[in-house]
Amino acid sequence: MTVQKIRRQPNLLIATPELTFDLDVGMGNLLSIGINFQQGGMAPVTSTDVISMENEGTFKVSATAPKWESSLRELNDLMTTEIKIIDSRLPDNFFLISHPSFNNVKIEGSNTKMYEDSWRFSSADRAIAFSSGIINTLLPKINPDILWVNDWMLGSVAPVAKALGIKLVATGHNFFTKFSDLDDLVYKGIELRKFDNYDPTKWIWYTNGKFDHMATEINAADDFITVSEGILERVLQGKLDYLSPSVTQAIKNKSYSKHADGRPRVHGYLNPLEKDNSNFLENVEKYGLENHIVWRKNNSETVRKVTGLKEGGRLVVFPNRFYEQKLPQLLIDNAIYLAHMFDLRILFLANGDPRIVKNAGSVAVGSNGMVAYMSYNKKMENLIKSSDNAYGIMTSEYEPCGGPNLNYPLEGILIGAHAIDGLRDTVKQLDILKSVGNGFPYENNNSIGLGYCTSEIAKFASLPENIRYPQLIRIAKETQNQHASAPRAKRLVEEIFLPLYHEKYSTKKK
Numbered sequence: 001m002t003v004q005k006i007r008r009q010p011n012l013l014i015a016t017p018e019l020t021f022d023l024d025v026g027m028g029n030l031l032s033i034g035i036n037f038q039q040g041g042m043a044p045v046t047s048t049d050v051i052s053m054e055n056e057g058t059f060k061v062s063a064t065a066p067k068w069e070s071s072l073r074e075l076n077d078l079m080t081t082e083i084k085i086i087d088s089r090l091p092d093n094f095f096l097i098s099h100p101s102f103n104n105v106k107i108e109g110s111n112t113k114m115y116e117d118s119w120r121f122s123s124a125d126r127a128i129a130f131s132s133g134i135i136n137t138l139l140p141k142i143n144p145d146i147l148w149v150n151d152w153m154l155g156s157v158a159p160v161a162k163a164l165g166i167k168l169v170a171t172g173h174n175f176f177t178k179f180s181d182l183d184d185l186v187y188k189g190i191e192l193r194k195f196d197n198y199d200p201t202k203w204i205w206y207t208n209g210k211f212d213h214m215a216t217e218i219n220a221a222d223d224f225i226t227v228s229e230g231i232l233e234r235v236l237q238g239k240l241d242y243l244s245p246s247v248t249q250a251i252k253n254k255s256y257s258k259h260a261d262g263r264p265r266v267h268g269y270l271n272p273l274e275k276d277n278s279n280f281l282e283n284v285e286k287y288g289l290e291n292h293i294v295w296r297k298n299n300s301e302t303v304r305k306v307t308g309l310k311e312g313g314r315l316v317v318f319p320n321r322f323y324e325q326k327l328p329q330l331l332i333d334n335a336i337y338l339a340h341m342f343d344l345r346i347l348f349l350a351n352g353d354p355r356i357v358k359n360a361g362s363v364a365v366g367s368n369g370m371v372a373y374m375s376y377n378k379k380m381e382n383l384i385k386s387s388d389n390a391y392g393i394m395t396s397e398y399e400p401c402g403g404p405n406l407n408y409p410l411e412g413i414l415i416g417a418h419a420i421d422g423l424r425d426t427v428k429q430l431d432i433l434k435s436v437g438n439g440f441p442y443e444n445n446n447s448i449g450l451g452y453c454t455s456e457i458a459k460f461a462s463l464p465e466n467i468r469y470p471q472l473i474r475i476a477k478e479t480q481n482q483h484a485s486a487p488r489a490k491r492l493v494e495e496i497f498l499p500l501y502h503e504k505y506s507t508k509k510k
Contacts, residue, residue: 010501012059013144014050015134017066017127017153049272052485054090058493062093062142066102066130093142097133101126124178127153127213132189135160145501152177155213156190158220159200167500170221172251173400175235177214177244185211207246218250222265222503223496226251227401228422229268236266240398263499269492270422271401272485273410278476279386280412293465296388296412303383303390304345310369313345314461315390316454319381319404322352322360327395327418327445332360334447339370341451342458348373349380385411389468391457392416395445399423409438409479412472414460416440416453426483430460432467438475 054061101121134157139147146167149157151174161168182204185192192211194201205215218224226232234240235251255266283292304311320326328350331338335346348360348371357373364373374380384390385408392404394417399405401422405415414430417423419441430437440456442449460468481487 009060010058010145011142012053012061012146012148012497013138013142014053014061014063014148014150015065015138015154015157016063016150017130018150048275048485049489050090052272052489053492055486056489056493058498059146060093061090062095062138062144063090064095064097064134064138066126067096067098095138097130097137099126099129099133101129123153124180124213127178128156128180128185128188128190130154131156135191136189139164139166145504146497148497149217152214152217155215155217156180156185156192156211158217159192159203160190162203162220163198163200165504167504168221169223169225169496169500170217171225171227172214172218172247173227175214175240175243175247177212177247179207179210179212182211205246205250207244212244212246215244215246215250218247218254221254222259222500223267224251224254224265225267225269225496227269227271228425230424231400231421232266232268234421242398259499259503261499261503263495267496268425269488270425270483271403271406272488273479273483274403274407276480276484276486278410278480280410281473281476281480283386284473289469293388293469296386299383300387300390303347303380303387306380306383307347307372307374308364308369309345309347309372313339313343313370314458315384315387316344316346316457317384317390317392318346318348318350318395319384319392319408320350320394320396321376322348322350322356324353325396325398326352327397328352328356329359330395330445330447330450331393332356332363334450335363335371336367338451338454339367342454344370344454344458346371347384349376349384351376385413387413389461391461393450393453393457394418394423394427395450396420396423397445402426405439406479406483409475410483412469412476414439414457414472414475416442416457418445418449419443420445430456430471432460432463432471435471435474438478 050061050063053059130153139161144166146169147157147161148169148171150171158168158170182192192200192204203216203220205212205219207215226235235243235248236255238248240248251266255264257265259265287295300315301311303309303315318328318331320328322328328348331346332348338344339346348364351357360373364371390413392408392413392415394402394405394415396402396418397420399421405417405423405426408415415427416439417427419427424441427439427441428437429441430439440453442453
């Protein structure tokens with residue numbers, strides 16, 4: 001790519017309904033109640049992501065999010081502490097938007113229910129309040145060259161930004177959408193009517209006469225990003241029947257057009273690691289491999305004692321949420337058989353659907369210590385990620401990017417996963433003879449496929465330490481190099497944001 005000269009530092013505004021943080025900092029007593037803000041439902045932008053874009057240096061970065069509040073005092077204390085991480089890096093350019101609809105957010109298990117309807121406010125009300133704050137306060141104040149919006153709650157910002165001549169990048173994660181009456185949006189402060197040379201109407205997508213938030217956002221975007229090539233491919237092939245047809249069609253339409261220079265307008269970029277450093281690699285370097293292995297073995301035994309699992313065996317954890325799209329029932333139904341067949345100790349570390357939680361708990365009770373269930377908490381996850389001969393299994397039917405498949409190998413924990421969406425892009429077949437690959441993917445998401453996956457895990461787990469650990473170290477280093485936030489930020493700038501900036505001003509000249 002030819003690098004063009006920049007006349008001034010361009011302004012980039014990142015707008016997201018959800019910010020996540022590295023919660024190893026300032027956790028307080030939240031671990032005791034199992035709250036984990038890494039478990040988002042939209043397209044969370046990590047604090048690392050924002051800071052890496054700032055560190056990259058090409059753009060003057062601003063960021064905004066709703067000021068989600070709760071009556072839970074610990075949550076307020078946590079958010080106050082963690083927000084300072086970004087605020088210290090963007091002291092004049094980090095904006096939290098307040099509104100009554102963001103107060104007293106319901107907390108259930110490991111999730112904040114930011115996007116659920118309440119007796120007073122719907123999720124669409126919250127989206128409109130957030131978008132109105134951006135449109136009427138931040139756009140005039142910041143005057144961004146490029147606006148980066150994330151998921152459906154920013155849908156009504158998109159056509160306004162385009163009408164104002166701002167270049168727009170949109171990210172879709174779970175591709176949810178909502179619908180609103182146009183008059184409701186206008187009456188609540190979002191001007192979507194045409195007048196003079198201001199015309200947002202050509203970007204609006206209507207579904208059954210309603211303003212379609214996510215389809216509008218995609219339709220207005222100059223570039224649309226999803227969080228893996230795998231999920232993008234499935235959308236374009238029309239294989240996600242549970243998506244709104246409007247969203248699928250909007251993404252397809254965007255893929256048919258190109259920029260003037262031939263660049264595509266739809267992209268798949270994996271999310272960055274939740275943190276760039278590897279405790280595993282640092283500890284090996286600091287204490288030596290043999291000492292570190294002893295420490296990991298002690299941690300493995302601690303996991304067994306705390307969870308009630310029998311001693312011995314290889315530890316396998318289900319590190320995902322208990323929702324149907326994650327297909328936890330497949331592992332629940334086969335857990336006792338697989339545990340006996342391959343000498344495994346299986347731990348379900350998850351929250352979610354109460355019915356699935358009950359099923360997992362019942363299997364654990366009847367397993368004689370071969371299977372255990374524990375409500376998710378970060379402390380236990382960190383202990384597992386520093387254990388010897390521990391593995392993760394992800395049985396998802398829909399996993400746009402995933403988290404454990406990226407972050408667990410960084411700490412020496414390999415993943416077995418259904419080869420779909422972001423899992424397909426990140427979990428590659430391990431071949432120790434060639435020193436390639438990083439895990440155990442399988443194609444058929446049924447008992448046969450899962451059995452093959454666990455047999456592959458058992459084969460690797462049975463190898464001596466002098467074979468296993470060099471592979472774990474290699475994989476951790478490769479994961480760090482491939483998925484750290486800095487190289488991802490560089491790619492985004494060079495492949496999307498900077499070309500858009502030049503496109504904006506070359507078009508103006510013409």
